[in-house]
Amino acid sequence: MSLFADEFSQSVSEHADGSQVWQQCLADLQMELQEKDYRQWITPLRPQLDDGVLILLAPNAIFVNHVNSYLARIKALVTTYGQGAISDVRVEMVVSTTPSTKAKPKAAARTKTSTAVVESLSIDPTFTFDGFVKGRANQDAYNACNELSKKDSKYNYGPIFIYGSSGLGKTHLMHAMAHRYQKYGKSFFYFTKEHFYSTTLKAVVNDKIDKFKKEICAADLLIIDDMHMYDGKKAPKVTEILMTLFEHFSQPGKQVVMASNRPPSQMTNFDDRSISRLSGGLSLAILPPDMEMRVQILEKKASLLQIDLPRDCAIFMAQNLPPDVRGLEGALKNVRMSADLKGVPVTMALVRDAIRDQVQSRARALNAESIRDLVAEFYEISPKDLMGKKRARNIARPRQMAMALIREVTRDSFPEIGQVFGGRDHTTVMHACEKIEELKMTDPSIETDYHKLKMMLEYA
Incomplete structure (x- = not known):
């Protein structure tokens, strides 16, 4: 897992133009796709520019087959954003093999034989602590995740349980912890609900559940996203395995971090004993950002999207849009598209026109x-x-x-x-x-x- 990540990290740094185009494509894909599909199938892909061809490196052949269903849309986005940076706009899926192997256009896809029972989902390369906007609404969660993922942290609060509404940065913080662990040569496993269910059930069916648990327990950090989607009563076997892993990573020298849209005490899809165990760690709420923080988020996202956003426009958007990061980013993309199509700079008049429907919809609600x-x-x-x-x-x-x-x-x-x-x-x-x-x-x-x-x- 770490070799795969190192290879892709080096690829991105060596091909800046391809990476920049891909980051612009990611912003659109995140808004267009279901969140679980975007995280599971799109974020693990890594860009490599080779002789004017943008190649997307995938962790295994399963990704190659699945991402083909998104290929037409990806090509359209690359065509839109790749003007000037990519001379020959084509997208090819190539499976990464070993760290020394350079992916070639039109190369036959090969996968490295592996005896591993389970693989971690990859983490978003943009979800780092440096890229997180901290404010009163999230400072406790940020400070805890930042401190407890340091190499020589002297604190040990046990499990971390982050809760709050969708789009407020829970996944961002967990990925940032994984990046920090990776930097220090430590290992992690990251699961969404869908990925954990599918890999666990496959291990049970193939009578490899002991090896499954052993491989996961060898890591230093366990990340479980979407805890509110687990149903401990309808899938008791999967829940039993999940809680076994939770107990293991609650020990000194290990770390488990989970995310949900509600606190552990309200996880009614689990039995009372499991709720009590989940409540035994550090429960941290992330609240909707206040006005000042929303402006900061808009300004930071605008910088990443290469939008020259005047401050009065950022304030207007913060005042009139829902306070979740994903919604703010989507509105920014509308502003950028409007400015690009009209060939004019971003002004208050342009912003009002670009997000008029969103503002009116919120006002009606x-x-x-x-x-x-x-x-x-x-x-x-x-x-x-x-x-x-x-x-x-x-x-x-x-x-x-x-x-x-x-x-x-x-x-x-x-x-x-x-x-x-x-x-x-x-x-x-x-x-x-x-x-x-x-x-x-x-x-x-x-x-x-x-x-x-x-x-x-x-x-x-």
């Missing part, structure tokens, strides 16, 4: 009525109750919560908000907003509910 209805659903009452005259605490408090959220998220006026709640006057709405601000400082349950609802709205 975040109006007063939708927020009111979401709060009603959250507290398991009807929207009619919030609009009615009942003043019982179990209705009045959610009503005040909804008013405060609408005011913060939409910036509607107090009279406009009052109309959504049965025609209440502006002083009632003002009182509601002030009351929720007061309770957030004194009542932890109100502060928690407000934060949860805010996160739900940000991903609406």
Whole structure:
């Protein structure tokens, strides 16, 4: 595994033009493909430019056959982004053999005979600690992953469990740890749910499960992504093996890091004993980035995509787009495409036009009525109750919560908000907003509910 990675790392550094074109293609492919398909089949590919031909090196013949289904789209992207850098735009799939073998165009694909039962998925070369934008929303997770992956770290917190909504950087941090381990000559295994299930079941069917576990346990770092997708009750044998590996990598000298969209305590697809074991390590939340951090992300991504993005444009995008990294990057690509097609620099007018549909879609999702209805659903009452005259605490408090959220998220006026709640006057709405601000400082349950609802709205 490490020899394969070293070979591809050297290939990328020796062929900068091919790598740059491929990075631009990756940005488009990541948005177009399902996340699991992109991570499993596209990120392991490595570019090599040979006599004007862009060759994609693959870890084995299985990849060659599968990636052929994406080949037409890849060629189109290379044609778009390769002008000037690649004279003869063709894409050929060649299987990497040994570190000393140089891949040739049109060479017959060969695979090296291997007795290994399991192979790790490859890691994204761009997912490093240097490329991660750190802020208040993710600083605990970043600091822990950064510190615990250092060669001479004096800390040992046991398993790391990173949780948060999709697109916030969980996979980025885990890949960054793997890069650090690789740099120090240590080994790792990286699994998504699909890859772990398929390789585990294959080992069970072939009666090689002991060798499967032995090979994985020989590594220094185990990375398990998409933990929320595992079903410990429907696939108990796979879960048993997973938890056995978890216990092994929880020992001193080993490290296990997992990612999920929810904390261990809410992993209801596992039994109570497994939940208790998963909760025994370091649980770290990654929250949606605040305004300042979203601007930083946009500026960093713009630099990587070679977009000259004025700061006022970055601020406008941060204010009007959902706060996940993937969505921000997709909007940036729309801006770049619009500027390229029109042959003009990026301006506020161009940005407004390029992301108009995304802004309007978000605005429609975040109006007063939708927020009111979401709060009603959250507290398991009807929207009619919030609009009615009942003043019982179990209705009045959610009503005040909804008013405060609408005011913060939409910036509607107090009279406009009052109309959504049965025609209440502006002083009632003002009182509601002030009351929720007061309770957030004194009542932890109100502060928690407000934060949860805010996160739900940000991903609406």
